[in-house]
Amino acid sequence: MSIDKYETLNQERKIQHIKRKVAAYCRVSTDNEDQANSFESQQRYFRQYIERNPDWELYEVFADEGISGTSTKKRKEFNRMIACAKNGDFDLIVTKEISRFARNTLDSIFYTRDLKKHGVGVIFLNDNINTLDSDAELRLAIMSSIAQEESRKTSERVKWGQKRQMEQGVVFGRSMLGYDVKAGKMYINEEGAKVVRLIFHKFVDEGKGTHVIARELREEGIQPMRVKEWQNTVILRVIRNEKYCGDLVQKKTYTPDFLSHEKKVNLGEEEFVIIKDHHEPIISRELFDQANRMLDEKSRSQEGKSKYSNRYPFSGKIKCGCCGSSYVARYKTRKNGKRYQAWRCLEAARHGSPHVDKAGNQVGCKGLSIRNEDAVYIMHLVTKSLKYNTKKITENLLIIIKSVISADLPDGTKVCLKDAAMNPAGTDSEKLKSQIKTTLQKRTNLIDLYTSGDITRDEFTVARAKCENEIDELQSVLECVDQKRERLSKLQELVSEITEAMNELIDGVEYEDDFYKEILDKMVVNDKEHIDVYLNLLPLKWSYTDAKSVNCPAG
Numbered sequence: 001m002s003i004d005k006y007e008t009l010n011q012e013r014k015i016q017h018i019k020r021k022v023a024a025y026c027r028v029s030t031d032n033e034d035q036a037n038s039f040e041s042q043q044r045y046f047r048q049y050i051e052r053n054p055d056w057e058l059y060e061v062f063a064d065e066g067i068s069g070t071s072t073k074k075r076k077e078f079n080r081m082i083a084c085a086k087n088g089d090f091d092l093i094v095t096k097e098i099s100r101f102a103r104n105t106l107d108s109i110f111y112t113r114d115l116k117k118h119g120v121g122v123i124f125l126n127d128n129i130n131t132l133d134s135d136a137e138l139r140l141a142i143m144s145s146i147a148q149e150e151s152r153k154t155s156e157r158v159k160w161g162q163k164r165q166m167e168q169g170v171v172f173g174r175s176m177l178g179y180d181v182k183a184g185k186m187y188i189n190e191e192g193a194k195v196v197r198l199i200f201h202k203f204v205d206e207g208k209g210t211h212v213i214a215r216e217l218r219e220e221g222i223q224p225m226r227v228k229e230w231q232n233t234v235i236l237r238v239i240r241n242e243k244y245c246g247d248l249v250q251k252k253t254y255t256p257d258f259l260s261h262e263k264k265v266n267l268g269e270e271e272f273v274i275i276k277d278h279h280e281p282i283i284s285r286e287l288f289d290q291a292n293r294m295l296d297e298k299s300r301s302q303e304g305k306s307k308y309s310n311r312y313p314f315s316g317k318i319k320c321g322c323c324g325s326s327y328v329a330r331y332k333t334r335k336n337g338k339r340y341q342a343w344r345c346l347e348a349a350r351h352g353s354p355h356v357d358k359a360g361n362q363v364g365c366k367g368l369s370i371r372n373e374d375a376v377y378i379m380h381l382v383t384k385s386l387k388y389n390t391k392k393i394t395e396n397l398l399i400i401i402k403s404v405i406s407a408d409l410p411d412g413t414k415v416c417l418k419d420a421a422m423n424p425a426g427t428d429s430e431k432l433k434s435q436i437k438t439t440l441q442k443r444t445n446l447i448d449l450y451t452s453g454d455i456t457r458d459e460f461t462v463a464r465a466k467c468e469n470e471i472d473e474l475q476s477v478l479e480c481v482d483q484k485r486e487r488l489s490k491l492q493e494l495v496s497e498i499t500e501a502m503n504e505l506i507d508g509v510e511y512e513d514d515f516y517k518e519i520l521d522k523m524v525v526n527d528k529e530h531i532d533v534y535l536n537l538l539p540l541k542w543s544y545t546d547a548k549s550v551n552c553p554a555g
Contacts, residue, residue: 246281321526
């Protein structure tokens, strides 16, 4: 509903004595000590306030309980109220004060301006502002800025107080598997502690992987805490959690923006609060350290590998020279109890040795199996035997790599990839941040100048608009600079990694499963003394005929 239509309708209502439909909005902060009572009190107050006005009729009291006011994203009732207003369900909104409506200046102006376009005004009782008045937006901007600044100060005070408490050993967080958190202290929950000890025992003493442990816990009917079911990621979090050996690390997450309240993982942006031997441990420090060393070793061994590369490295690439079937992965157990991976002809795996089945069909195969480690070693011998023109390979690959990467650079960007990491964008970025900070301070000072009477309202409006435009432009430039610097840095890192890998290949460094998988077209196992290897992109057949030299006992 437009303003003109609203005024016309308002005149008609006065003539016909039709009451204006009025909605109310209230919100109780999360930090209110007597939240429930205050919530009911606010709703009762607005009902009575609207009923006392003979020209008003209560439409509905919209109320959000226990939700922060610095952002409107999560306030369901607030957003429903806005939708109803735009639909023309009521004509006016009454609320206590700007800080109850929104502590974000941008939100305050955006929503009141949008509502005004639909002919709906907002009355802030304590601030004595009616957004349908001519000077309402200026007054709203001033009061909203003050409310936003107060919210920032409150946030800083709360963060400062929480950190002091953390330094004194107060625990911020919920109960977890093995521990109950009560009044800022941790107490062992013996039922959960048994599960924690079981997980560490299975991982360290029995040598089981996180996937296996998760499956066994599911099969045993042990219920996890705050998750639907046991997964390997849950097991990893237990093993990595320093609380189980008695230490406390807090501020693992932080809130960079007091307006959005969105938490982010602390990657060093803020100082951690670490207290050794803070509470009673569930496991010994020695066991915790041993488990994490084992995890670190596994992580290092898996660096650069795809998710399933270790599981089926040559899947579909090893063929049987007897029947032509593909080989499938199987796990076998040595005499010492250790398991190893091997490949076996699918026909032999299904039907065994060659024979005639009951239907009279010839089934089975005499194709022999081959250990995965032997297949890897054969591929190592193949790559070592290749003759390279190293200089020509290096030059050609670098030309291709640089042309591809240059095509991925931002439009209009020309840069030497060798110097990409030294690009001076970082300097420009700091300069822009400094300019934005200065302009923000200038904008804040304008409020003081206006409220003290040193400048007029018109001067304040013009100066503030100029500051806003300048900030928007600087932010836009800063985003472009940061994006360009990040892109260049990633490209430089990519070139370095590719060059290093290329040099290692040319120098004959031994690669593992996933590299051989990429260059291998197929490996044909004829018998234990004759294995043919065909490579991708090369007109090459390499026959392996000396099984004894690599101890390759096929079968």
